Amino acid sequence: MLENTIEATEIKSSGELLKTIEGLKSDGYRYSTMICLKANEGHDFIYVFEKDNKLKNLRYFVKPGEKPKSVSGIYLCALLIENEYQDLFGLTFEGLAIDYKGHLYLTPNSPKAPLA
Amino acid sequence: MTTVIPFGPQHPVLPEPVSLKLEIDNDVVVGALPSLGYVHRGLEKFIDTKDYNQTTYICERICGICSALHGITYTKAVEKLFDAEIPERAEYIRVIVGELNRLHSHLLWLGLFADGFGFESLFYECWKYREEVLDVAERITGNRVIHSISKVGGVSRDLTKENIDMLLKMCDSLEPKIKDIEKVFVNNYTVKQRLVGLATMSKQLAYEAGTAGPTLRGSGNAIDVRETADWDIYKDLGFKTAVAKEGDCYGRTKVRIDELYESIKLIRNAISKLPNGDIATPIKGFPTGEAIMRTEQPRGEVVYYVKGNGTKNLERLKVRTPTFANIPSLLLMLPGVRLADVPIVVLTIDPCISCTER
Amino acid sequence: MSLAKSPWIIHVNCNSCNGCDIEVVACLTPLYDAERFGVLNIGTPKQADIMVVTGSVNYKNVNVIKNIYNQIPDPKVVLAVGACASTGGIFHNCYNVIGGVDQVIPVDAYVPGCCPRPEAILDGVVAALSILENKKKGNIKGKEVKLKGKEVPSNA
Numbered sequence: 305m306l307e308n309t310i311e312a313t314e315i316k317s318s319g320e321l322l323k324t325i326e327g328l329k330s331d332g333y334r335y336s337t338m339i340c341l342k343a344n345e346g347h348d349f350i351y352v353f354e355k356d357n358k359l360k361n362l363r364y365f366v367k368p369g370e371k372p373k374s375v376s377g378i379y380l381c382a383l384l385i386e387n388e389y390q391d392l393f394g395l396t397f398e399g400l401a402i403d404y405k406g407h408l409y410l411t412p413n414s415p416k417a418p419l420a
Numbered sequence: 421m422t423t424v425i426p427f428g429p430q431h432p433v434l435p436e437p438v439s440l441k442l443e444i445d446n447d448v449v450v451g452a453l454p455s456l457g458y459v460h461r462g463l464e465k466f467i468d469t470k471d472y473n474q475t476t477y478i479c480e481r482i483c484g485i486c487s488a489l490h491g492i493t494y495t496k497a498v499e500k501l502f503d504a505e506i507p508e509r510a511e512y513i514r515v516i517v518g519e520l521n522r523l524h525s526h527l528l529w530l531g532l533f534a535d536g537f538g539f540e541s542l543f544y545e546c547w548k549y550r551e552e553v554l555d556v557a558e559r560i561t562g563n564r565v566i567h568s569i570s571k572v573g574g575v576s577r578d579l580t581k582e583n584i585d586m587l588l589k590m591c592d593s594l595e596p597k598i599k600d601i602e603k604v605f606v607n608n609y610t611v612k613q614r615l616v617g618l619a620t621m622s623k624q625l626a627y628e629a630g631t632a633g634p635t636l637r638g639s640g641n642a643i644d645v646r647e648t649a650d651w652d653i654y655k656d657l658g659f660k661t662a663v664a665k666e667g668d669c670y671g672r673t674k675v676r677i678d679e680l681y682e683s684i685k686l687i688r689n690a691i692s693k694l695p696n697g698d699i700a701t702p703i704k705g706f707p708t709g710e711a712i713m714r715t716e717q718p719r720g721e722v723v724y725y726v727k728g729n730g731t732k733n734l735e736r737l738k739v740r741t742p743t744f745a746n747i748p749s750l751l752l753m754l755p756g757v758r759l760a761d762v763p764i765v766v767l768t769i770d771p772c773i774s775c776t777e778r
Numbered sequence: 779m780s781l782a783k784s785p786w787i788i789h790v791n792c793n794s795c796n797g798c799d800i801e802v803v804a805c806l807t808p809l810y811d812a813e814r815f816g817v818l819n820i821g822t823p824k825q826a827d828i829m830v831v832t833g834s835v836n837y838k839n840v841n842v843i844k845n846i847y848n849q850i851p852d853p854k855v856v857l858a859v860g861a862c863a864s865t866g867g868i869f870h871n872c873y874n875v876i877g878g879v880d881q882v883i884p885v886d887a888y889v890p891g892c893c894p895r896p897e898a899i900l901d902g903v904v905a906a907l908s909i910l911e912n913k914k915k916g917n918i919k920g921k922e923v924k925l926k927g928k929e930v931p932s933n934a
C-alpha cells in the first residue's frame with residue numbers, strides 16, 4: 305500500500321455517489337475537479353470538493369465496462385472534465401449536459417484514448 | 421431565428437486560439453459552446469517518459485504566462501511526497517518570483533484588455549511598464565518569460581544583493597505608474613461605458629459555477645488560496661484578499677488592479693523578512709504516494725495532483741488549471757451579451773487556452 | 779515602393795505555450811518597437827505578407843494553419859518563432875503533436891529558442907524581409923498547400 309495517500313471517503317455505488325454529491329452541494333461545497341486513475345483494470349475516480357479552503361475528497365471505483373454517471377446535472381462545471389476523460393480514457397459518461405462524444409480535444413485522426 | 425457564428429480560433433483581438441460557437445439572435449448571444457483542442461498537446465501522458473525532475477520543465481511549459489507558478493506548484497506537490505523540509509530562504513524566493521510572475525501577467529492582461537476595447541495607447545502603456553518587471557525577472561532567473569526558478573528541493577538560483585536592490589527599485593518606480601493606469605481603468609468615462617454592467621455574475625452564481633481567481637473575487641467572494649491553503653508563508657507576509665462587489669467586467673478589472681498593489685506589497689515584505697541560509701536541500705530516492713497541492717496563480721486557483729509509485733517517473737499528474745474552471749462560467753455569462761462585446765467578456769476571465777488543454 | 783519597407787504580419791498561435799506569443803506581441807510594443815521597420819500586426823491573412831507562427835502543429839489546428847497559409851497573397855514568407863514551431867521543441871514526442879510547422883507548410887526562416895528573446899524575433903523578421911524582397915523580384919509564388927496522408931481529419 306502507498307504511504308501518504310490523500311484522505312478520501314470511499315463510495316460504493318453510483319446511486320450513493322450522486323446522493324453524496326447532492327448533499328455536498330446543499331452544504332455549500334464547490335466542485336473543484338475530478339481525478340481519474342487507472343486501477344485494477346477499471347478506473348479510480350477522486351472527486352475533489354472545496355469549501356472554506358478545505359478539501360473534501362470522494363473516491364469511487366469504476367468497474368471495467370461500467371458507464372459512470374455524470375454529475376454535470378448537479379454541478380454544471382463538471383462537464384468539461386468529464387468530457388476530457390471521455391477523450392483521454394475512452395470512458396462514456398451517462399447524462400452529460402453537453403456531450404462532445406470524445407471529440408473535445410481529439411479529432412478522428414488523433415490517437416484514440418491515449419491515457420487508457 | 422438564431423444563427424450560429426463561429427468565433428475564433430484565429431481572431432484579431434485574442435492572440436490565442438479561443439474558439440466558441442455562438443448562437444446569435446439578432447445581435448444578442450443566446451447560447452455559447454466552447455470548442456477546445458487547438459492547443460492540446462497531451463502533457464499528462466508525456467510525463468511517462470520523463471523523470472520527476474524533468475517534469476518540472478514540462479509543467480513550466482503548460483503555460484508560458486504563469487509558468488513560474490506552475491513550476492512552483494509542481495515542485496511543492498512533489499516535495500509533499502518526500503515530506504521534505506524546504507529551507508526558508510527558498511520559500512521566500514519562490515514567493516518573490518511568483519509575485520513577479522503575477523505582476524507581469526496582470527499587466528499583460530490589462531494591456532490586452534485595453535486593446536480589446538480599442539484603447540491602444542493604454543495597451544502600450546501597460547506593456548511598457550511590464551518590461552520593467554521582466555527586466556528584473558530576467559536578472560534574477562535568467563529568462564524573461566520561462567523563469568525556471570523552482571526545482572524539487574528548493575530553488576535553483578539565489579538572490580544577490582544586487583537583485584534585491586533592483587527589486588526594490590522596481591517596486592518604487594512601478595507603484596506610481598500603476599496608480600496612473602488605475603485612474604484610467606477605474607475612472608475613465610469611455611472605459612466605464614464599455615465595462616460597467618457587462619456580463620454580470622451574482623455572488624452566488626460565481627460561487628456555484630466553480631469559478632476561480634479574479635472571476636470569482638470580482639463577484640464579491642473573498643476566496644484566495646494564498647490566504648489559507650497549504651502554503652502558509654503568505655500569512656506571515658500580511659496578505660489581504662482583493663475583492664470587488666460589482667460582479668461585472670468592471671469588477672474583475674478592479675480586482676486585478678488591486679492585486680498589482682498586493683503583489684508589490686508582498687515582494688517588499690518578503691524582501692524585508694528574507695532569511696539567510698541554504699536555497700535547496702538534496703532530495704534522494706523516488707516519489708511514492710499521492711498528494712494534492714493548490715496555489716493561487718494570476719488567473720486563479722490551480723490544483724496539482726501527483727501520484728508516484730516508487731520509480732523515477734510519476735505515475736499520474738493531473739492539473740486543474742484556473743481557466744479550466746472558468747470556461748463553464750462563459751456559458752453562463754455570454755447569453756444576453758451583444759456580439760460586439762463577446763471579445764471583452766471572453767477576455768475578462770483571462771483565458772489561457774494552453775493551460776486549459778495542456 | 780519596396781515591399782520590404784512596410785511588411786504586414788499575421789501572428790498565428792498554433793500549439794504554443796504562450797511564452798513565444800507574448801514575446802511576439804512584446805516586439806510590437808514600445809520598448810522593442812517593430813513598427814520602426816514598418817511592421818504592422820494585422821488580423822486577417824488576406825492583407826498579410828509575413829506569417830509568424832508560434833508553437834507546433836497538432837491534429838486539430840493543422841487545418842487552421844493550412845487555411846491561413848493558403849489565404850495569404852503572394853509573395854509570402856513564413857517565420858517560425860520558437861523551438862516548438864521549428865521542430866516541435868520540448869513537445870516533439872507528445873501524442874497529439876505532429877511536429878514543427880515545416881511538416882505542413884514551407885518555412886523560410888526559423889528563430890530558435892525557448893522562448894526566443896524579442897531581439898532574436900526582430901532579427902528573424904528582418905531576415906524575413908530580405909527573403910520577401912527576393913521572392914518579389916524573382917516572382918516566386920507559394921504553392922497551395924494540400925493536406926495529405928494521415929493528418930487530414932476525416933470530417934474536415
Ligand code: SF4
Binds near residue numbers: 481798859862
Ligand atoms: S518554444 Fe518554448 S516558450 Fe515557445 S511555445 Fe514552445 S515551449 Fe513555449
